[in-house]
Amino acid sequence: MDVKRVLVGILALTLHYTKKLLFGRKVVITILVGLFVAAVMAYAGSQSHAPLEDGTNMMDTLILFFFMPVMAMIFGSSLIRDEIDDKSITHIATAPLDRAFTYVGYYLPLGIAVAVSMVSISSVGMLAFFGQHGVGSEAFEIYLEFVALVVIGSFVYSSLFLAIGVLFPKPVMVGLFYAFIWEGFIGSLPGAIQNASIKHYLRSVGCGWVDFGSISRWDQASSVSGSAAVLLCLALFFLVSGVYLFREKELA
Numbered sequence: 001m002d003v004k005r006v007l008v009g010i011l012a013l014t015l016h017y018t019k020k021l022l023f024g025r026k027v028v029i030t031i032l033v034g035l036f037v038a039a040v041m042a043y044a045g046s047q048s049h050a051p052l053e054d055g056t057n058m059m060d061t062l063i064l065f066f067f068m069p070v071m072a073m074i075f076g077s078s079l080i081r082d083e084i085d086d087k088s089i090t091h092i093a094t095a096p097l098d099r100a101f102t103y104v105g106y107y108l109p110l111g112i113a114v115a116v117s118m119v120s121i122s123s124v125g126m127l128a129f130f131g132q133h134g135v136g137s138e139a140f141e142i143y144l145e146f147v148a149l150v151v152i153g154s155f156v157y158s159s160l161f162l163a164i165g166v167l168f169p170k171p172v173m174v175g176l177f178y179a180f181i182w183e184g185f186i187g188s189l190p191g192a193i194q195n196a197s198i199k200h201y202l203r204s205v206g207c208g209w210v211d212f213g214s215i216s217r218w219d220q221a222s223s224v225s226g227s228a229a230v231l232l233c234l235a236l237f238f239l240v241s242g243v244y245l246f247r248e249k250e251l252a
Contacts, residue, residue: 009097013105014112015098021075021113029074030117037062037121038128045129052138054131056213059146063122064203064215068153068180071121072114076161077175079110080246081168103246109160115154122146125198138212145209156235160198163242167250195218198234201227 005078041058048054097105120141130139164178165171183199194200203215203220208224210216 002149005149006097010105010108011099013102014108016113017079017106017109021079021109022116026036026075026113028181030071030120033067033071034121034124037125041125042128042132045132048129048133051130051133052142052212054213055126056142056210056215058129059122059125059142059202059217060206060213063118063127063146063197064206066184067119067121068150068202069157069183071201072157073161073172073175073179074156075117076110076158077113077165077171078172079162080106080164081171082206091181099247100243103162103243104239107158107242110162111158114158115151118150118154119147122150142210142212145206148209149206151200152205152231153198156198156202156231156238159235161239161246163238166242166245169203182222191196195222198231199233201230205231 040062041055044054044058045051056220094162125145126139126143130143133139160178161171161175164174168174183197186193186197200220203218204221205224207218207221221227
């Protein structure tokens with residue numbers, strides 16, 4: 001195996017699809033979501049008398065609970081499927097670079113694009129809320145903690161939705177089901193069933209990091225180290241599964 005050629009190939013794909021995702025049509029969705037989050041958090045901030053508590057709760061609800069899986073689904077579910085459907089993936093399928101590395105060349109820019117999108121949305125939301133109360137050291141610490149959480153979540157959810165895009169002919173429908181029904185409803189039910197959602201482990205890590213809001217007092221959280229290990233295992237599992245499906249699938 002020519003390591004240099006593999007690395008150059010992955011880098012080329014990463015640069016191409018990162019640019020495509022960050023400056024393509026989906027950037028409009030990021031802007032609209034950012035404006036919505038900013039408006040909601042600005043209003044919430046104007047009504048808040050306990051900004052550290054309320055601001056953290058708003059970030060938990062809007063970002064981790066809702067928009068984190070939704071944005072990853074929007075960016076990732078159709079990334080490969082659209083190219084399969086319009087046959088533009090043919091030159092990828094017939095390229096000398098092994099499909100396993102080609103798939104990594106899809107995954108990395110997807111994770112980067114989702115992370116950039118979510119960090120941007122988180123940033124405007126935090127500024128809209130805490131800008132009215134003064135961005136002190138505690139508020140900035142909360143911001144950094146949520147930035148870390150959305151970056152981790154971006155790569156875990158991206159591995160899931162990219163694999164869904166290879167496995168299912170209608171990945172957006174499956175992605176919508178997972179984002180809204182599984183994560184939004186099943187993941188909110190009391191008891192052990194919520195352990196079957198990515199959100200549970202992501203918020204469990206946040207429970208150990210964040211010192212304010214209901215997330216810091218979440219009595220159903222798993223351990224931070226255990227949750228981090230589960231998130232890593234899930235990301236690797238979905239990535240390896242996606243690689244296998246991509247290598248076996250008839251693309252050309």
